[in-house]
Amino acid sequence: MTIRIALVEDDEDDADTLSSFISKFFNSDHSKFSIIRFNNGDDFLEKYSAQINLIFMDIEMPGTNGMASAQKLRKIAPETPLIFSTRLSQFASIGYNVDALGYLLKPLNYHAFVIPMRKAVKHIASRSTVTLTLCTNGRDEFVSSARIKFVEVRGHILYYHIDDEKWKIWGSLKSASEQLYDAGFILCNRYCLVNPQWIDSINGNTLTIGSDTVTISRNKKKKLLKTLLQYHES
Known part of the structure; x- marks a missing residue:
């Protein structure tokens, strides 16, 4: 299956870095993933689709921040895998209030990315049924x-x-x-x-x-x- 990934990130450099990590994880095989990018939480929530399998969400964003966006998301998508990214480590503990699979501390590191990414793919695979x-x-x-x-x-x-x-x-x-x-x-x-x-x-x-x-x-x-x-x- 093709895993549809929403990347909610207002920083272009961080968005590009995450995109490159995702591509590397799947060995650049675009039949296995697709990425939809959003600049902020409000835009993401407005255009959210149930077809999305995985979400990367920055916490510090203009408008509705990542944590508030995640709380709204959980009302319509309680089980979609969610991974936060943040520059502030104190946000990690409250991320579990919205059942986040994990968080990535900026500056982003590929080896740290792989751990929650594997958990997310396993979660998706266990629920990928028709x-x-x-x-x-x-x-x-x-x-x-x-x-x-x-x-x-x-x-x-x-x-x-x-x-x-x-x-x-x-x-x-x-x-x-x-x-x-x-x-x-x-x-x-x-x-x-x-x-x-x-x-x-x-x-x-x-x-x-x-x-x-x-x-x-x-x-x-x-x-x-x-x-x-x-x-x-x-």
Whole structure:
């Protein structure tokens, strides 16, 4: 999924520094993140969208300061990850009143940035689910992607491994991949999509998901391992 990041910062140099840190964290892969910049808290609150996954908020800003903006934010978005930045260390303790994941003390430092950033990405990944409507046994069922371990295709039939069951659904793996893209599912071969949170181990060209084993094709392995490493490092 692409993580949508709001950067609320009135200082251009600090905004540029945070943008460079974010780019470095994701290895400059812009398919994994996008940044929306705001100059102050009032502008951010006016244009806030539920599509935003992560917020960096400066505390000392003209108009409505970062702390007051965060208090207003929590009334409409109680769980969106929030990281403060400030030149004043005494603001750190009150940041937890609005459930901030952490704070960055200016001048900004990349190594200090990485710690709350990893926490934020992990938080986002744990909540990055989509809901699918699957027709099984003649009726539509709503299924959270978090319950799906992997999806395999045989002919024109998809087999969704959900909890301890296997659901048989007519469809294509391409359509399933598009539906599960934002949930972070990984294509491990031309016939199978896997949910990284269910992968127990990888041994050679085989991965284990509970009592099931799935083959990793040679041309998919490098990308799969990279994606899986980023998933666990976050």
